[in-house]
Each structure stands twice: as C-alpha cells, then as structure tokens.
Amino acid sequence: xxxxxxxxxxxxxxxxxxxxxxxxxxxxxxxxxxxxxxxxxxxxxxxxxxxxxxxxxxxxxxxxxxxxxxxxxxxxxxxxxxxxxxxxxxxxxxxxxxxxxxxxxxxxxxxxxxxxxxxxxxxxxxxxxxxxxxxxxxxxxxxxxxxxxxxxxxxxxxxxxxxxxxxxxxxxxxxxxxxxxxxxxxxxxxxxxxxxxxxxxxxxxxxxxxxxxxxxxxxxxxxxxxxxxxxxxxxxxxxxxxxxxxxxxxxxxxxxxxxxxxxxxxxxxxxxxxxxxxxxxxxxxxxxxxxxxxxxxxxxxxxxxxxxxxxxxxxxxxxxxxxxxxxxxxxxxxxxxxxxxxxxxxx
Amino acid sequence: xxxxxxxxxxxxxxxxxxxxxxxxxxxxxxxxxxxxxxxxxxxxxxxxxxxxxxxxxxxxxxxxxxxxxxxxxxxxxxxxxxxxxxxxxxxxxxxxxxxxxxxxxxxxxxxxxxxxxxxxxxxxxxxxxxxxxxxxxxxxxxxxxxxxxxxxxxxxxxxxxxxxxxxxxxxxxxxxxxxxxxxxxxxxxxxxxxxxxxxxxxxxxxxxxxxxxxxxxxxxxxxxxxxxxxxxxxxxxxxxxxxxxxxxxxxxxxxxxxxxxxxxxxxxxxxxxxxxxxxxxxxxxxxxxxxxxxxxxxxxxxxxxxxxxxxxxxxxxxxxxxxxxxxxxxxxxxxxxxxxxxxxxxxxxxxxxxxxxxxxxxxxxxxxxxxxxxxxxxxxxxxxxxxxxxxxxxxxxxxxxxxxxxxxxxxxxxxxxxxxxxxxxxxxxxxxxxxxxxxxxxxxxxxxxxxxxxxxxxxxxxxxxxxxxxxxxxxxxxxxxxxxxxxxxxxxxxxxxxxxxxxxxxxxxxxxxxxxxxxxxxxxxxxxxxxxxxxxxxxxxxxxxxxxxxxxxxxxxxxxxxxxxxxxxxxxxxxxxxxxxxxxxxxxxxxxxxxxxxxxxxxxxxxxxxxxxxxx
Numbered sequence: 001x002x003x004x005x006x007x008x009x010x011x012x013x014x015x016x017x018x019x020x021x022x023x024x025x026x027x028x029x030x031x032x033x034x035x036x037x038x039x040x041x042x043x044x045x046x047x048x049x050x051x052x053x054x055x056x057x058x059x060x061x062x063x064x065x066x067x068x069x070x071x072x073x074x075x076x077x078x079x080x081x082x083x084x085x086x087x088x089x090x091x092x093x094x095x096x097x098x099x100x101x102x103x104x105x106x107x108x109x110x111x112x113x114x115x116x117x118x119x120x121x122x123x124x125x126x127x128x129x130x131x132x133x134x135x136x137x138x139x140x141x142x143x144x145x146x147x148x149x150x151x152x153x154x155x156x157x158x159x160x161x162x163x164x165x166x167x168x169x170x171x172x173x174x175x176x177x178x179x180x181x182x183x184x185x186x187x188x189x190x191x192x193x194x195x196x197x198x199x200x201x202x203x204x205x206x207x208x209x210x211x212x213x214x215x216x217x218x219x220x221x222x223x224x225x226x227x228x229x230x231x232x233x234x235x236x237x238x239x240x241x242x243x244x245x246x247x248x249x250x251x252x253x254x255x256x257x258x259x260x261x262x263x264x265x266x267x268x269x270x271x272x273x274x275x276x277x278x279x280x281x282x283x284x285x286x287x288x289x290x291x292x293x294x295x296x297x298x299x300x301x302x303x304x305x306x307x308x309x310x311x312x313x314x315x316x317x318x319x320x321x322x323x324x325x326x327x328x329x330x331x332x333x334x335x336x337x338x339x340x341x342x343x344x345x346x347x
Numbered sequence: 348x349x350x351x352x353x354x355x356x357x358x359x360x361x362x363x364x365x366x367x368x369x370x371x372x373x374x375x376x377x378x379x380x381x382x383x384x385x386x387x388x389x390x391x392x393x394x395x396x397x398x399x400x401x402x403x404x405x406x407x408x409x410x411x412x413x414x415x416x417x418x419x420x421x422x423x424x425x426x427x428x429x430x431x432x433x434x435x436x437x438x439x440x441x442x443x444x445x446x447x448x449x450x451x452x453x454x455x456x457x458x459x460x461x462x463x464x465x466x467x468x469x470x471x472x473x474x475x476x477x478x479x480x481x482x483x484x485x486x487x488x489x490x491x492x493x494x495x496x497x498x499x500x501x502x503x504x505x506x507x508x509x510x511x512x513x514x515x516x517x518x519x520x521x522x523x524x525x526x527x528x529x530x531x532x533x534x535x536x537x538x539x540x541x542x543x544x545x546x547x548x549x550x551x552x553x554x555x556x557x558x559x560x561x562x563x564x565x566x567x568x569x570x571x572x573x574x575x576x577x578x579x580x581x582x583x584x585x586x587x588x589x590x591x592x593x594x595x596x597x598x599x600x601x602x603x604x605x606x607x608x609x610x611x612x613x614x615x616x617x618x619x620x621x622x623x624x625x626x627x628x629x630x631x632x633x634x635x636x637x638x639x640x641x642x643x644x645x646x647x648x649x650x651x652x653x654x655x656x657x658x659x660x661x662x663x664x665x666x667x668x669x670x671x672x673x674x675x676x677x678x679x680x681x682x683x684x685x686x687x688x689x690x691x692x693x694x695x696x697x698x699x700x701x702x703x704x705x706x707x708x709x710x711x712x713x714x715x716x717x718x719x720x721x722x723x724x725x726x727x728x729x730x731x732x733x734x735x736x737x738x739x740x741x742x743x744x745x746x747x748x749x750x751x752x753x754x755x756x757x758x759x760x761x762x763x764x765x766x767x768x769x770x771x772x773x774x775x776x777x778x779x780x781x782x783x784x785x786x787x788x789x790x791x792x793x794x795x796x797x798x799x800x801x802x803x804x805x806x807x808x809x810x811x812x813x814x815x816x817x818x819x820x821x822x823x824x825x826x827x828x829x830x831x832x833x834x835x836x837x838x839x840x841x842x843x844x845x846x847x848x849x850x851x852x853x854x855x856x857x858x859x860x861x862x863x864x865x866x867x868x869x870x871x872x873x874x875x876x877x878x879x880x881x882x883x884x885x886x887x888x889x890x891x892x893x894x895x896x897x898x899x900x901x902x903x904x905x906x907x908x909x910x911x912x913x914x915x916x917x918x919x920x921x922x923x924x925x926x927x928x929x930x931x932x933x934x935x936x937x938x939x940x941x942x943x944x945x946x947x948x949x950x951x952x953x954x955x956x957x958x959x960x961x962x963x
Binding site: 071073074079090115338 | 379572575578580582591598605607624626628635638643646648650651672676762764798801803807818
C-alpha cells in the first residue's frame, strides 16, 4: 500500500524539463545568454522535489525579467526594480512556495538596490538569479551599475566614469546567506549553482555572467573562450584548494591579507601554501576577498559558491512569532477586540 | 464651602503646553473619562512635527482640543470655552481661538522672565490688561505639584513631570467628572513603576482637591450624558478604527490580512495597531520604503491574502506606479491614505484633504481605481470594511482616504455585533478545465487563483494582456478594448454603492456638498443656519470614484451648490468636469479642520445674495 505522501513523492519525481516549458514563444535575441539560464532552470527545478504548482517566478523589468513568461509556473512580472519586494510579500504570506526572482543588473543593482539589500539583510527565503550582462539591454545599450569603468556605451561615449558595483560583495555585505556566481556558457556549473541555491534555506543569490549579443557582446570572452578560460577562471570548490590554470598549477595564496597568484611549478611554492575554500565560514572575510577578485586584472575571476551559512529566515521567524503570540494569547476573538479598552453602555 | 454646580449643554476645552508637557496624554485621558460618563465627544489633537521643539517657544506648543456634550456632536468645536495653558507660549498661540469670556487656567509658575521672553511677550500678560476679555485663573501648578510630592522620593525632574496630572485633576473637578478611570489607567500603565504611579495619583487628587478648596473658582459645571443610541460604546480614533476595520474585514472574509507599510505621519498608528494583532492572523511587514510597502502587499495579494498598504500623501506619490501595476494585474488591494498638509513634506502633523486628485487621477495611463473616503473617526471602521469588500468583489485596487484630523481625532463608537456584520465573500478558483487568467464574471472581475493550486499555473504582470487569455499583447485593438473594460469595471461599482442621501429638503436654493473629514463642520454649519431660518440642505460623499448614481440628479435639484474643502477646490473641480455645473467653493488650507461658523457665514452670504437677486 502506498501512503498519500509516497504518491505525492512519485508525482514530484515525474516532473521533467518539459513540464516547465510553456506554449508561448520565447522572444529574447538569437544567441542571448538568457536562453541558457532558462534552460538550466527548467532542467534543475524538476530535481528539487517540489510540486510544480509551488514554484513562482517573480521579476522586475528588463530583458531578464521576461523570464516568468517563459516558465510554465505561476509567475509575476512586476515593475522596474521591485521584484524582491513583490517576492518578499508573497513569501512572507505564503512561506510554502518556492520563489525564484529573475532580475538584471539594472533592475536589481540600480533601481531595485534598496529592496535587494533589505531582502538580503532579512534573509528572506528567496532565490535571486541576477542576469549580469553589464549593460541596459531592453532600453538599447546604456551603461549599468555593473559596467566597467571606461566602457563606451550609448550614454558614455567617452567612457563610463562610475565605479561599478560588485554584486557578490554587495550581497555578502548585506547579509545574504547563500552567494554564488556562474556563467551562461558553463551549463553544468550553472545547474549545480541553481540546485544548491534551491536547496538553501534563506536568501540565495546567484550572479550569472550573461552575454548580451547585441549591446555588450564578448564582455566575458576572457572567461568563456577556451584559450583563455582556464587561466582566468577560478572554480571554487568547498574544502578544496583554490587552484586554476589548464594544469591546475596555479593557486591563490594570502600574503598580508592580499590574494596573490603563485605558480606551483616553482620550487619555492607548495600546494600547502594555497588557500582552502570554505563556503561555510561564518566570518565573511575570505568570501569578501573572493568577491573583489574579479575586478583585479592580476587575479582570476572566481565562480562557484562564495558563501553558504545558516541564519534564521525572516519569513520563518514571522510565522514562528505568529504561533507564539497565538499560544500566549489564544486565537483572537474579534468581538473581544472590538470591545476592548474602556467601554460603557447606553440603555 | 460647596460650590454651585451649573449645568451646561456642551463645552470645548483645549489643553496646551510644551510638546514635552504631556498635553496629548492629558487631553486623551480627559476625553476618555467624559466619554465613559456618557457624553458625546469629538477630539482634535494638534501638535508640532518636532518631537521636542525648543521648550517654551510658540513653535513647541502642543494642543489637544475636545468638545464634550449632552447632545450628539460631530466636531471638536470651532472656539474654545476653556484653555488650560501650561506656559506663556501656550497662551500666545491659542488666544485667537478663544471665545469671549473664555476661562484660561494658566500655570502661573511658568510665567517667569525666561518663558515670557521665549514666548515673545514683552510684559507679563497676567499683569497687564491684555487678557481682560477672558476670565484668567492663575494657578501655581508647578509649586503645588512639588508640594504634593515633597516626600515622594522622586527626583525634582520626575516631580515636575507630574504637573499635567494636577491640571487634569483640576479640570475633572471643574466639570464634575470622576477620577476613577484615570486612576485605573495609571495603575495599569505604571504597574511596574509603583512610585511614579503613586505620585501621579497623588497629584491628580491634589488638583481635584485644589478646586474644592481654592477661592479662585466660584462655580463648577456639569454636562449631562448624551442621548446616544442604546448599545455598548468605546472611544476610538480614526486610525484605531481603521486598524479594527482591517482585522474585521479579514475575519469577515475568512482571508488572512497582510499589511505592507512604511512608517509615515499621520498613518503610522495603523501599522502599530495591526502589528499587535498577530493572534488574529495578521501579518504586518514594515518595509524598507513606501514602494516596498505596496509592492509587498501586491505580492501578498497575488498569494491570496487580503492585502493593504497604509500611507500619507508623499507615500501615496511613491506608490503611484505600483497602484498602476495592481490596476493592470487586477488584484484586490486596499491603499489607505491618511492625508496631511502638502505638497512635498508639507505639514506632516497637520490635516488637509488635498490628495483627492492624486487618488482619483494620479497615475500614468488609463488607470481607474475605486476611491472612497471616511467622514469621521468611527466611519473609518465601516469604510475600511467597504474598501475590502469592493476590492475582492471586483478584483481592483481601492484607495481609501482619511485625514490627519479624523485619524487622530476620536469619538464614541457603538461597538457592532460581529455576527450582524455582512460577510465578505472571497472565492478562490481552485479548478477549471478551461481556465484563463483574464476570464471575467458578471462583475467583470477576473478569477483570483492562489499559487500552489495545481493545474492553474499562469503569469500576470504590468504588460498589457490579451482579453480572457492573459498573454502579453501589444495588439492595438486589444489595448483599446482592455482600457475600456477596466474603466467599465470600476464604473460598474456604482451599482453596488448606496445612493447619496440629502439631509433636509430634497430640492431648493442651496445644497452644501462635502466629502471626507469635513462632515462634522458642515453638519453643524447647516444645522445652525437652519436654526436661524435659512433653507439649506446637506449631502456628504463617501464614494468619489465612482460617484453614487443619483449624484447628478441631486445636484440638478438645487440652484446653488456649495463645496467646502480643506484644499483649493479638488472635489469642486471633479464635480465641474463630471456634471458641467459651477459649484461655489469654500477653501481653507490652514492645516486644521474647517470651522463651522465660517461655513455658516458662507451659507448666509450665498442665501442673502440669492434673495437680493430675487428682489432685483
């Protein structure tokens, strides 16, 4: 005899990639990195053991934010920058839902910056996928808060003057409990990151380097081109030394609190000098150091899980408090509430 | 010597002092006691936006006005019969509002050189004849408080802080009110600080006994209980009534309440009250900003909660884009705007009714929403419930306008029997073979589907959607159709709201038409005008968009329409454009409610012009 929960389990297991593909046409530009993100999410969600109807995709505005229309789940396409706040209201009122926020560097790092940092701070159990292409795509090519200094765009014909945000550092600094980075051209790695984000209880933030073929093509070539990839990409693995290079012969060493690259082929360097990655380290110093490496041309760009720690979630605590107050005072009686305070009777 | 007790019908009292003198608390205690002893009351707190403005200056004066009566009343009174002034600045600021022969009870001790100078007095007004139009009763409140607490063991600072209870005790004596409710209140409030509790009770009694023993007062007064409808009553402020309305709507609809809000004066209290009601299933989310306040509520509405956001004018401006999103996604959402003086930061603690056009029109695109307003503190309770009823029935955002005056003001509220309140029907769609997110029922409402419902997965958002199917659509004919459909849906709420009632003659020379918090002032103005033989009727709007269906007909029955407003003519503008008539305006934006005698003068002016015209 199978129990009800077993039947449910079976149903969940039967979900496939196809279950998440809607009938309507996907309308991103041919060759856009967003297609890869969509495909990896559609591949991973069936594996999370969650009923299909419990998934909700929420977004703001921008190319990335069309995402909910392309997922055959419940979806909410919000207004510019507000995805995290919309998702927060949904999650706090319906904690059993699995909520996936699709957003971009303009949507979440610029107009939605405030909602992002507060969602991180409160550790709301959301999964935020940041499609970072370092450009405003849907408005056709203006620089974004993650555009590199000096980048020439439609609104920076003489080069971007701003200093860019480091989204990973911002997330860690704001208190996010799961912070990772991946690349559109690394499907397997992306699947792993999405899977881990989905499994994490608390705010999960995944920055995805995503190529915009039209307005910022080749932005991440040094990380995706097979000739340069291995020398520029540091794939973080929990409890493993930070090694990179085709032959895994380069490592990251900490000297005077600064990361430097050491060549393990040289006699004076040993594997024991290489930093060991610990994504569960409560102290965010090392994760913060890794978060700043992408901007340094002398250092490789890390991808993988930067930080994964446990902290109680806002949505969980809200409902815990509801239960506690209920236990303490009993279920509210409306007539009593209306009649509370000083009352008098007129006959 | 027992003093004569004189019966009065109604009295307007104002407590005034430094913003640190506890005047709001003193006024509230006095109000609660008079209400408890059966008077009808209306209150008007008036305080500066600084928490502790420079002590002793006129800018730091905080006041609490209260009208209590043996008759039914709806306004805190135009002019003050008794002023309790804790310092010279309080006299200076309030003198313009006093009736001739009004009593001024002053704390004589505060009239020293320093305070007189801070208030801008060159001479002590107690010593010249500048207050000769009034009955000034100087009482050394500080000294008497110190004397009473000589042996209390409290610090000098703590002792002086009790002086408002001396003044309160004296006022209770003067109006023959009981000390018991205040003593009970002190016992609860300072349960854990027995020495503070004892000191305040002692000072309260000292003030009361002082009245009996001093020769300063030759008479005292009594107001008989008002003949209100039978029932159990409590005193409520508009904000409290709004919060209670939210909880009630949640229970009547059997749907959990979600409030997303950011603190803003004068609306924060609603968030404060609701955050206490956790055992009623209420979730309050204090958001990072106004926009997150409303967008989190939209998220919760999508999730199947009874969602609400509370704010004041500047916050409503920030929520504008999100209200459009709720219009487009056709989700039920209540937006409560406790209006205050604008534009910009304006007058945060002062009342004004100047967000009407913002509420009705202030959005990009064709974005109709239902707009309601409450006309008194207790009316906030019923209009809040009404806002939710319409929101869920028509799947639409509803804006409810209250204002600083009715939000902070209080009045007796007849407690309804919960079982007598009509249920609010909420039906979530749970299955459907042929389901589309923009299918519509007879009310033109689309189905409300909770995420988590198997088989009904769908996407909604701010982009235009195709009729019925709900796919993103840029089709020009579809957009034209959908804009008209959304407008039609909101307009159709008209069939579901009560007709506008006209008080007194149903046709004639003059109708005074009001909306929102001006009800009490207009009611009294019309009543007084009629007492002296003027033929004038009154009608008051609770529904602004859509208007009641008989409004056009009502307007056509009167030769002239007077619209008094605490703005520069916003309702008048809408009435002009909707009904092509030219109402007469009466507008004051002083951060205060309208005064009924001013409206009365305007009525007189219009009617005498009318008579002159007829004679010509």
